[in-house]
Amino acid sequence: MSDATPFLLPDTGEPGFGVYVHWPFCAAKCPYCDFNSHVRHQPVDQPRFVAAFLREMETMRRLSGPKTVTSIFLGGGTPSLMEPATVSAILEGIARQWHVPDGIEITMEANPSSVEATRFRGYRSAGVNRVSLGVQALNDRDLKFLGRLHDVADALKAIRLAREIFPRMSFDLIYARPGQTVETWEPELRQAISYAVDHLSLYQLTIEEGTPFFGLHKAGKLVVPDGDLSADLYEATQEITAEAGLPAYEVSNHARPGAESRHNLTYWRYGDYAGIGPGAHGRLSRGREKLATATERNPEGWLAAVERDGHGMVDQEILGTDEQADELLLMGLRLREGVDLARWQQLSGRDPDPAREQTLLEHGFIERLGNSRLRCTPKGMLILDAVVADLAC
Numbered sequence: 001m002s003d004a005t006p007f008l009l010p011d012t013g014e015p016g017f018g019v020y021v022h023w024p025f026c027a028a029k030c031p032y033c034d035f036n037s038h039v040r041h042q043p044v045d046q047p048r049f050v051a052a053f054l055r056e057m058e059t060m061r062r063l064s065g066p067k068t069v070t071s072i073f074l075g076g077g078t079p080s081l082m083e084p085a086t087v088s089a090i091l092e093g094i095a096r097q098w099h100v101p102d103g104i105e106i107t108m109e110a111n112p113s114s115v116e117a118t119r120f121r122g123y124r125s126a127g128v129n130r131v132s133l134g135v136q137a138l139n140d141r142d143l144k145f146l147g148r149l150h151d152v153a154d155a156l157k158a159i160r161l162a163r164e165i166f167p168r169m170s171f172d173l174i175y176a177r178p179g180q181t182v183e184t185w186e187p188e189l190r191q192a193i194s195y196a197v198d199h200l201s202l203y204q205l206t207i208e209e210g211t212p213f214f215g216l217h218k219a220g221k222l223v224v225p226d227g228d229l230s231a232d233l234y235e236a237t238q239e240i241t242a243e244a245g246l247p248a249y250e251v252s253n254h255a256r257p258g259a260e261s262r263h264n265l266t267y268w269r270y271g272d273y274a275g276i277g278p279g280a281h282g283r284l285s286r287g288r289e290k291l292a293t294a295t296e297r298n299p300e301g302w303l304a305a306v307e308r309d310g311h312g313m314v315d316q317e318i319l320g321t322d323e324q325a326d327e328l329l330l331m332g333l334r335l336r337e338g339v340d341l342a343r344w345q346q347l348s349g350r351d352p353d354p355a356r357e358q359t360l361l362e363h364g365f366i367e368r369l370g371n372s373r374l375r376c377t378p379k380g381m382l383i384l385d386a387v388v389a390d391l392a393c
């Protein structure tokens, strides 16, 4: 995997096969975040983690069988706390287990605060060709409120560097923050668009149970935009990004056509993926069934399990065709391209209930794309869970 590697292989429209590796550590825990991330005050033994990642990959390879990888994603936590040598060893390990063609998308998440030019170049030399930066906000007051360790100047520096070093770059913003209105969000979003290359992830702030924000929210000390304002913010976001040539291809993800994240598409097209590392989940097909894997979330617990058993899986559930049909719908309706109905019918053994589908069509929540695809309208996206629940039963 050299710098001369052509980028990117064109999207075939197929679900693909992804490999996800989870780095579970962060420099500090953000008060809104319930992802599997932990702060350690002692240095993390990276070679020991690498050895465990490689062992767990062998187990996952046995479960997946031989596969051609279409994307790799190093997520977290904060993977940019890894040394470039760690990243290199992980990518080499993946290529020993599965076929990794030149030019596939290899994404790594990075925090603007843990970013260093030397590390970025090291990641690039290791084979990373897409970076996803957690910028979160473009004003210092909100960055502070979100508990971030970086300020806007750090974020802009990281964006500039990422654009220089990686062929592809995206960044995340969190909106629908306390006190935010369409009037204050719009200039921030336009500024973000001006820094974006071809991909942006825009998430509405979710108050997750068990986080410090949850406690504050419950105590009435943190007030988030109500349903109407959230919907207005969402709609404004859709319009502004579409006008700027970065339309949503999924609920929260925006890209110039052709620059969608392949890895994300694999999830939403309900493809297979191997999940490696603490708290990673995976989906591996076996004939008509799919194996849903989930590993131990605690990093040291996961490490001990892998060293003992060759994997850290705590859960292996076999999904039958009905469960797969539900998941296919749940994931596929998030996408602008919608869900492939023939695949859904093959799995569920039936058509969508005509009366329910008709009602949703008449209310403008869903639409048909020819005979073969069904998708949510922008209005339907606002009540996605209800639409899925209605169609699935």
Ligand SMILES: C[S@@+](CC[C@H](N)C(=O)[O-])C[C@H]1O[C@@H](n2cnc3c(N)ncnc32)[C@H](O)[C@@H]1O
Pocket (backbone or CB within 6 Å): 032, 033, 034, 035, 076, 077, 078, 079, 109, 110, 111, 112, 133, 134, 135, 136, 172, 173, 174, 203, 204, 205, 206, 207, 208
């Ligand atoms: C798991 S984080 C990993 C990225 C990296 N550690 C960072 O924070 O910069 C992935 C993204 O999820 C989003 N996210 C995490 N918690 C969220 C929440 N409660 N509401 C909305 N978005 C959230 C943030 O935009 C974040 O960049």
Ligand SMILES: C[S@@+](CC[C@H](N)C(=O)[O-])C[C@H]1O[C@@H](n2cnc3c(N)ncnc32)[C@H](O)[C@@H]1O
Pocket (backbone or CB within 6 Å): 020, 022, 035, 036, 075, 076, 077, 107, 109, 132, 170, 171, 172, 201, 253, 261, 264, 273, 274, 275, 279, 280, 281, 282
């Ligand atoms: C919220 S998304 C952000 C993606 C980013 N916006 C992009 O476009 O590349 C990524 C986060 O989801 C979680 N994640 C993704 N795939 C996962 C998997 N297979 N197992 C466990 N967590 C996963 C990780 O916490 C990761 O940081």
Ligand code: SF4
Pocket (backbone or CB within 6 Å): 025, 026, 028, 029, 030, 033, 034, 035, 037, 076, 077, 078, 111, 134
């Ligand atoms: S948002 Fe990112 S940096 Fe913050 S705790 Fe979660 S994973 Fe770590």
